Amino acid sequence: MTTRVEIVNDFLAINVKPGKTIQDIVEASGSALPFGCRDGECGTCVVFVESGMEFLSDVTDKEKIVMKNIGETSPKARLACQMKIAEPNGQIRLKY
Numbered sequence: 001m002t003t004r005v006e007i008v009n010d011f012l013a014i015n016v017k018p019g020k021t022i023q024d025i026v027e028a029s030g031s032a033l034p035f036g037c038r039d040g041e042c043g044t045c046v047v048f049v050e051s052g053m054e055f056l057s058d059v060t061d062k063e064k065i066v067m068k069n070i071g072e073t074s075p076k077a078r079l080a081c082q083m084k085i086a087e088p089n090g091q092i093r094l095k096y
């Protein structure tokens, strides 16, 4: 039971089990998506969920604070270091 994660910029598609973070996936796949603090504080890892938000964990308080601080208002914006795959049998498309 996996969910397919596509990172559009890197032409990558990976099947992963729920519970994995996007950071785990990026580091295992060789994606060039940049990270900074890796703790939901700097905003370096902002990605845009083109589809499949329903297969991801809920937005955290840290994400809300960072988005406000960097002025990002898109409902598709998430922090790759904070969100996890929450549901199997899905498809998620990410851009950064």
Ligand code: FES
Binding pocket: 034, 035, 036, 037, 038, 039, 040, 041, 042, 043, 044, 045, 046, 066, 079, 080, 081, 082
């Ligand atoms: S790497 Fe700093 S918020 Fe994700």
